Amino acid sequence: MSDILIGRQQILDSHQNIYAYEILFRGQDFDLSHKDEAADATNQVITDTLLEIGLNELVGPGKAFINFTARNLLEKTPLSLPKDRIVIEVLENITIDQAIIDALKEFSRQGYTIALDDFVLKPEWLPLLKIADIIKLDIKAMPLPKTLALIEKLKRFSLTLLAEKVETHAEFEALKAAGCMLFQGFFFSKPHLVSGKRLSVNQAAAIRLLTKINQPEVGFDELGNIISHDVGLSYKLLRYINSAFFSLPNKIESIKHALTYLGMNEIKRWINILTLTSLSNKPNALFQQILIRGKMCELLAKQYNEAPEHLFLIGLLSSLDSLLDIPLEEALNQLPLTEDVYQAILHHSGIGGEILSYVICYERWELSSKHFSQISPKNIGQIYLQSISWADDVLDNINC
Known part of the structure; x- marks a missing residue:
């Protein structure tokens, strides 16, 4: 198996200070469109890169957002990582069932931070709103007014909202004013x-x-x-x-x-x-x-x-x-x-x-x-x- 590439993207707070990094698999050894290979890719990131290189070297004092598949969650993979240094990012293509809900409840009880990726307000995801800490909103997945309307609906939950794929200063200001506290996207790279x-x-x-x-x-x-x-x-x-x-x-x-x-x-x-x-x-x-x-x-x-x-x-x-x-x-x-x-x-x-x-x-x-x-x-x-x-x-x- 060839060596992998690791990507990381800044996640910033409303003052544009670094809050965390999302850690991304960027190798060619796994086809991420297949569930098992995507799970193996996450394990590869953790075992061959994060744990060997060290979180401090990769993300400094901040946290690392790591994508977890259903298999990763059911196998309790996050428990091998320090709860104060990682954020469990639940991928949007996961089928939510009782086993997944129970696993996330266990992680939450043990003090892990949980983020829901590319969140859309669907009935099957509602139980997770009482477990999750962070909601990631893909602002390119819908028009900005719909994103702002979704933010209003989510305000009744005790959640931190993270806007991703932010590309302009206007988007950043509108989302910050609407209540988003964390941000991610090419706007912050340039x-x-x-x-x-x-x-x-x-x-x-x-x-x-x-x-x-x-x-x-x-x-x-x-x-x-x-x-x-x-x-x-x-x-x-x-x-x-x-x-x-x-x-x-x-x-x-x-x-x-x-x-x-x-x-x-x-x-x-x-x-x-x-x-x-x-x-x-x-x-x-x-x-x-x-x-x-x-x-x-x-x-x-x-x-x-x-x-x-x-x-x-x-x-x-x-x-x-x-x-x-x-x-x-x-x-x-x-x-x-x-x-x-x-x-x-x-x-x-x-x-x-x-x-x-x-x-x-x-x-x-x-x-x-x-x-x-x-x-x-x-x-x-x-x-x-x-x-x-x-x-x-x-x-x-x-x-x-």
Whole structure:
């Protein structure tokens, strides 16, 4: 049996902070349309990935939503997992009978959190409303007014409502106002900034940079490492070096290249100005996915003997349209990027573009692409998990 791929998708609260992750089977060893194979896929996720890799590495301090089939529930599979770290997600295609109801009652009595996936108000599901803790509403399964009407009907139960497949800011605001407390969907992977078009810098990161620049014998590598860990710092550095009073002999290939060109005195001037003007009130979840993307691009570059710093910059800047709320081409045109970096980000051309394209497909669990088929699923999974761990460490260090 070949190695599997694991997907995870953020579940956020109404402030867009990470509440949990849904963990998804993304391998090719099982046909999920068959009940027994779907149950085996869940067991594969648990035994070969979650328990071996560790929940902390995969989801941090949050909970993991795991899909369970009828067979998984009747075999009492959830009891092998810590009740304070998982959410039992009951799939919508399960036939509800007394055996299923009794199993869920047992899980609830033992303190497990239960979520009903893609919920539709049908008579056979009514008994579960007294057992479940979370209701997941697929907002694409029906028009938004019908979803809002269903939310009103569910308010008489003691339930937390989770809206999934949220794709726009308008949907998010309407569902939040209606009473949903948790959210999931592509909207949060490409966050919409309501006000302004200027990318904020994490203030703690800027202060850390200011402290480092005033230490004796500080090197470009140390400064580049700090700046690369914050997309705002990276963007503002490149904008600064592209300003009218610098005459660039060559285009910039990496953050270290930019720092070396500026020289230490000019870097100190830039950091002093930046620290005084930087403010940050953005949730970490907005930047986490960007850091993961950049790191995955970097690690995949090493597999092909490509310059890792080069690919990290491509991954880091590929979400500027979401962060700045302007077209990607407009954002890139403000930066002094080499042509291959520009084309890789905007048109996914060249090896850098292929790597970026694959990473974006992996984020969205659209894995039909044949790029990088020579890298085993196990290695891809390890790269993804390493990127998650790195991004979490970066955010922890920035906010300490």
